[in-house]
């Protein structure tokens with residue numbers, strides 16, 4: 001299940017989701033409504049935070065992510081911030097321990113690649129969050145592979 005967070009300050013040229021940039025766009029849902037939607041699907045094994053820029057609402061997302069983890073689900077998040085930029089902010093970095101995987105960095109149209117399975121440009125990284133926090137340096141997720149074509153099915157990511 002994907003949760004698309006509204007608002008993004010990065011303005012990457014070639015962005016696929018420009019409708020998510022306006023922080024006053026979208027609509028409001030409660031923490032409880034999102035959790036109910038998640039619990040309604042017993043086949044769900046993971047939740048993805050995307051957008052938009054999920055870390056604009058990092059404080060609220062940390063509370064939601066903690067509840068999602070207590071259900072035994074994995075969490076992946078996309079962000080236009082780099083890992084290093086997230087660590088500079090106490091509010092944004094507080095969300096990291098709740099995540100399993102992070103796709104970081106702004107979309108760079110000059111580095112766009114259709115061979116990437118989870119990101120759009122080669123500067124973006126798929127990061128194993130737990131390993132990175134433990135080691136103090138960025139550890140890439142082994143799922144950070146390149147493909148020529150694939151079909152994705154599943155209830156999680």
Ligand code: SF4
Pocket residue numbers: 008009010011012015016017018020051052053079080105106107
């Ligand atoms: S960070 Fe993502 S949503 Fe924001 S402008 Fe860049 S590509 Fe678009």
